[in-house]
Amino acid sequence: MSAPIRLYMSMSLDGFIAGPDDRTGQELGRDGGRLFNWLDDRMSDGPSGQVYREALATGAVISGRRTFELAGRWQGDHHDGVPILVLTHHVDDGDVPPGSAQFVTDVADCAERARAGAGDRAVMMHGAGAAQALLRAGLLDEMEIHLVQVLLGGGRRLFDALGPDHTELELVRVLEARDVTHLRYRVRRRP
Amino acid sequence: MSRLVLYMSMSLDGFIAGPGDTKENPLGTEGDRLHEWLGHGGGDVGGFRPGDEPGRTVFDELMSTGAVVTGRRTGEFVDYWGGDHHDGVPIFVPTHRAPAGPLPGDVRFVADGIASCVAQAKTAAGDRDVLLHGAYTAQECLRARVLDVLEIQLVPLLLGQGRRLFDGLGPEHIELERVRALESPAALHLRYEVRYP
Numbered sequence: 001m002s003a004p005i006r007l008y009m010s011m012s013l014d015g016f017i018a019g020p021d022d023r024t025g026q027e028l029g030r031d032g033g034r035l036f037n038w039l040d041d042r043m044s045d046g047p048s049g050q051v052y053r054e055a056l057a058t059g060a061v062i063s064g065r066r067t068f069e070l071a072g073r074w075q076g077d078h079h080d081g082v083p084i085l086v087l088t089h090h091v092d093d094g095d096v097p098p099g100s101a102q103f104v105t106d107v108a109d110c111a112e113r114a115r116a117g118a119g120d121r122a123v124m125m126h127g128a129g130a131a132q133a134l135l136r137a138g139l140l141d142e143m144e145i146h147l148v149q150v151l152l153g154g155g156r157r158l159f160d161a162l163g164p165d166h167t168e169l170e171l172v173r174v175l176e177a178r179d180v181t182h183l184r185y186r187v188r189r190r191p
Numbered sequence: 192m193s194r195l196v197l198y199m200s201m202s203l204d205g206f207i208a209g210p211g212d213t214k215e216n217p218l219g220t221e222g223d224r225l226h227e228w229l230g231h232g233g234g235d236v237g238g239f240r241p242g243d244e245p246g247r248t249v250f251d252e253l254m255s256t257g258a259v260v261t262g263r264r265t266g267e268f269v270d271y272w273g274g275d276h277h278d279g280v281p282i283f284v285p286t287h288r289a290p291a292g293p294l295p296g297d298v299r300f301v302a303d304g305i306a307s308c309v310a311q312a313k314t315a316a317g318d319r320d321v322l323l324h325g326a327y328t329a330q331e332c333l334r335a336r337v338l339d340v341l342e343i344q345l346v347p348l349l350l351g352q353g354r355r356l357f358d359g360l361g362p363e364h365i366e367l368e369r370v371r372a373l374e375s376p377a378a379l380h381l382r383y384e385v386r387y388p
Contacts (some may be wrong), residue, residue, distance in 0.1 A: 014357030159204035
């Protein structure tokens, strides 16, 4: 099997990945920064450090358009100059993304180019909308959910309107860290 | 000291029942998948017992609680377990309007608020914990700051649609502290204590 496409997302126990009213200038929504406190431990030898190092060892990035723009397009370099595939519905004429980023409008094409770019390394994926698109297309292999011990109460959900087909998962790793539980799931292919 | 403990099985995408949950089909479409960790018992609660050690640990704790608080919707769906959830402990139901007819067993309707309902259940339970069931009632308890512990059976499944456990809680954060995580293929049992500001 080729290297997996793995979604990395911080989520509150009640399912939110950003607070209410996420927009430019308030990228994580109101109080959404709470979901990323665990990154204070990203340089530690503990599990949060381990998960962070694994994320930065990926060989390509897939991002939704919204996430890409909210992140200031990462100035064209997410980490180590690996390819960034940005899944979007529409590309304006003359809008060329910076650095190693490129726009892709087809979900299968996006996954294929990311895998090719990553070689034998995993592909990191960001963004709720794009994740749902890959899930629906059966192209998402794994999820690393940083389950944060808070009820945010409102905001943007990671899983919304996936539709009536349910998706079976397999829990393959649990890492308990300060403030967060890192859960790795493998997505089971539908028979 | 008695604590109010919410026991709910939830999919990773936050659902506790599939769509179309009715009295005839209390867990909704595909929702029974959420309760597979309980094993396959008979018609009553006591007929179940999970097949793995983490599941049994949680289940045995649940079955040793000294009172039950359930939402009216959940209660009516299951006919209040015939008046006996387990060991004949009293079942408390917060409600705005108590039903006219008598109910079997020890089912008590409490109309003077959720905090009072929980206080009465804790008194009845003595030094044992109180079991809480029901999404809406759990949200009421969180808003009233009377829910002490969340015991979530996180099922490795994206249900896609249905009834959510946490919905419309409002803008205030509620901090939790993970005190236990028990892993099994059927469900990850996460226990959180609620830390109100």
